[in-house]
Amino acid sequence: xxxxxxxxxxxxxxxxxxxxxxxxxxxxxxxxxxxxxxxxxxxxxxxxxxxxxxxxxxxxxxxxxxxxxxxxxxxxxxxxxxxxxxxxxxxxxxxxxxxxxxxxxxxxxxxxxxxxxxxxxxxxxxxxxxxxxxxxxxxxxxxxxxxxxxxxxxxxxxxxxxxxxxxxxxxxxxxxxxxxxxxxxxxxxxxxxxxxxxxxxxxxxxxxxxxxxxxxxxxxxxxxxxxxxxxxxxxxxxxxxxxxxxxxxxxxxxxxxxxxxxxxxxxxxxxxxxxxxxxxxxxxxxxxxxxxxxxxxxxxxxxxxxxxxxxxxxxxxxxxxxxxxxxxxxxxxxxxxxxxx
Amino acid sequence: xxxxxxxxxxxxxxxxxxxxxxxxxxxxxxxxxxxxxxxxxxxxxxxxxxxxxxxxxxxxxxxxxxxxxxxxxxxxxxxxxxxxxxxxxxxxxxxxxxxxxxxxxxxxxxxxxxxxxxxxxxxxxxxxxxxxxxxxxxxxxxxxxxxxxxxxxxxxxxxxxxxxxxxxxxxxxxxxxxxxxxxxxxxxxxxxxxxxxxxxxxxxxxxxxxxxxxxxxxxxxxxxxxxxxxxxxxxxxxxxxxxxxxxx
Numbered sequence: 001x002x003x004x005x006x007x008x009x010x011x012x013x014x015x016x017x018x019x020x021x022x023x024x025x026x027x028x029x030x031x032x033x034x035x036x037x038x039x040x041x042x043x044x045x046x047x048x049x050x051x052x053x054x055x056x057x058x059x060x061x062x063x064x065x066x067x068x069x070x071x072x073x074x075x076x077x078x079x080x081x082x083x084x085x086x087x088x089x090x091x092x093x094x095x096x097x098x099x100x101x102x103x104x105x106x107x108x109x110x111x112x113x114x115x116x117x118x119x120x121x122x123x124x125x126x127x128x129x130x131x132x133x134x135x136x137x138x139x140x141x142x143x144x145x146x147x148x149x150x151x152x153x154x155x156x157x158x159x160x161x162x163x164x165x166x167x168x169x170x171x172x173x174x175x176x177x178x179x180x181x182x183x184x185x186x187x188x189x190x191x192x193x194x195x196x197x198x199x200x201x202x203x204x205x206x207x208x209x210x211x212x213x214x215x216x217x218x219x220x221x222x223x224x225x226x227x228x229x230x231x232x233x234x235x236x237x238x239x240x241x242x243x244x245x246x247x248x249x250x251x252x253x254x255x256x257x258x259x260x261x262x263x264x265x266x267x268x269x270x271x272x273x274x275x276x277x278x279x280x281x282x283x284x285x286x287x288x289x290x291x292x293x294x295x296x297x298x299x300x301x302x303x304x305x306x307x308x309x310x311x312x313x314x315x316x317x318x319x320x321x322x323x324x325x326x327x328x329x330x331x332x333x334x335x336x337x338x339x340x341x
Numbered sequence: 342x343x344x345x346x347x348x349x350x351x352x353x354x355x356x357x358x359x360x361x362x363x364x365x366x367x368x369x370x371x372x373x374x375x376x377x378x379x380x381x382x383x384x385x386x387x388x389x390x391x392x393x394x395x396x397x398x399x400x401x402x403x404x405x406x407x408x409x410x411x412x413x414x415x416x417x418x419x420x421x422x423x424x425x426x427x428x429x430x431x432x433x434x435x436x437x438x439x440x441x442x443x444x445x446x447x448x449x450x451x452x453x454x455x456x457x458x459x460x461x462x463x464x465x466x467x468x469x470x471x472x473x474x475x476x477x478x479x480x481x482x483x484x485x486x487x488x489x490x491x492x493x494x495x496x497x498x499x500x501x502x503x504x505x506x507x508x509x510x511x512x513x514x515x516x517x518x519x520x521x522x523x524x525x526x527x528x529x530x531x532x533x534x535x536x537x538x539x540x541x542x543x544x545x546x547x548x549x550x551x552x553x554x555x556x557x558x559x560x561x562x563x564x565x566x567x568x569x570x571x572x573x574x575x576x577x578x579x580x581x582x583x584x585x586x587x588x589x
Binding site for chain 2: 020023024025026027031032034035036037040042044046048146149150152153154155156158159162163166169170173174179206207249
């Protein structure tokens with residue numbers, strides 16, 4: 001019995017040390033990119049449009065970039081909930097360009113499954129995530145969480161976020177975005193991707209002329225300088241969403257640090273906190289769940305789509321076409337803008 | 342095999358030193374090969390510290406081979422720093438506290454005090470690296486005081502005083518007769534880097550990378566269009582093939 005416990009603790013120790021070494025090595029990808037070790041190429045997955053998402057629309061009044069949560073391995077989403085959300089959002093905003101083929105956890109949009117050395121490992125992790133055992137799939141989450149921490153780090157953030165701005169610009173230009181136009185750009189950052197969105201804004205602003213809005217969907221982000229660079233940040237949160245509180249590991253998000261970027265941006269009126277209801281962070285009961293219903297009878301997914309599309313319409317004047325509506329007023333009114341988090 | 346080359350002994354010594362175990366600082370002066378163990382620890386700690394501080398090399402965009410070379414030079418400079426500490430502590434012990442102790446014994450204990458620095462590599466950890474580096478600095482300071490106390494057989498307050506005096510001595514040395522040696526070190530680092538090491542961490546906010554593809558957007562658009570067309574054709578063909586297979 002004692003021997004088994006001892007062996008178990010040894011294995012646990014090896015796993016923890018392995019994770020710590022992995023974490024310490026993780027910035028080399030970002031740093032190597034900056035040093036020019038991996039070339040300048042930005043990779044593209046070349047996913048065909050389904051007629052709604054990833055469709056080029058000449059003269060579009062709004063460009064929407066969707067950055068997925070930490071479960072992704074490439075620019076392609078395998079989550080049916082995310083696919084449903086994007087499809088409904090594109091239907092609600094028929095003239096807007098909705099772009100989702102961006103992998104926000106890579107400095108050059110290179111899919112994990114396309115990496116030169118570890119592609120096989122990530123393909124195995126992805127298969128495990130889809131078919132089981134899911135534990136192996138957590139490797140993907142850990143890897144992507146480390147990238148979120150890199151973006152939030154004062155040493156690596158300026159490098160990673162610059163790369164992310166370049167990837168986002170690349171995405172916009174692939175869908176014929178006019179750099180000289182004033183067409184607003186909306187970046188939806190789900191979960192940890194909100195950090196990527198907020199981090200990139202500061203640098204994206206130097207590359208385009210138009211307003212940039214960030215929609216954080218249960219976002220986890222630090223007090224990044226990018227918060228002062230947004231035209232507006234809408235932080236959508238559910239009251240049952242606990243993981244979003246992980247943002248509090250960044251001291252700048254605490255109210256006692258009055259001069260932090262987060263607190264300054266709040267005082268400047270750049271941030272709206274939007275309570276979208278009793279939603280969880282993900283899966284059943286999450287923001288993108290179409291089976292869970294609000295007391296009004298509207299599904300969580302439809303309500304989230306309604307709130308996001310209303311934000312886009314408010315700033316871009318996009319035409320409405322059968323968008324999901326929330327009973328008893330507009331989605332934003334129901335959503336309680338400005339509730340403290 | 343591992344025991345033959347003395348690995349368990351080295352590992353145990355490192356563990357004890359990291360735990361700040363007072364006895365190991367006394368024992369290291371007596372065990373055979375103590376100086377060798379100390380030197381291995383200092384060399385590995387130097388390499389770990391060089392890796393932990395390698396962000397600066399990346400910021401200055403060193404190519405991979407130059408990066409490795411600069412890393413080794415930095416590690417070597419840490420070893421030089423260790424020799425300086427050793428001599429300083431020995432001088433303070435002999436001339437300030439009147440102890441009769443060999444330079445080798447001091448080299449052993451001071452080298453062992455570098456054990457916490459073996460973890461300096463973890464300073465690279467995103468977001469948590471900075472707080473860890475503060476912890477590591479404090480840990481190393483305590484280890485140095487323990488080493489001085491054991492090496493010179495002093496009371497705690499005397500060890501604190503000796504460490505403080507040693508630190509002052511090194512600062513004076515760096516700014517006076519040590520300057521040519523530091524200049525030589527910097528020259529070596531510049532030579533190894535092969536690029537002017539002009540940027541530091543504080544410059545990062547102002548540094549920008551200008552991607553080549555953005556310089557000529559028309560060219561880029563043509564390329565992307567052609568790639569897009571090729572991919573669309575590939576996807577259409579794949580769809581057709583799948584449909585035919587299903588029919589068959």
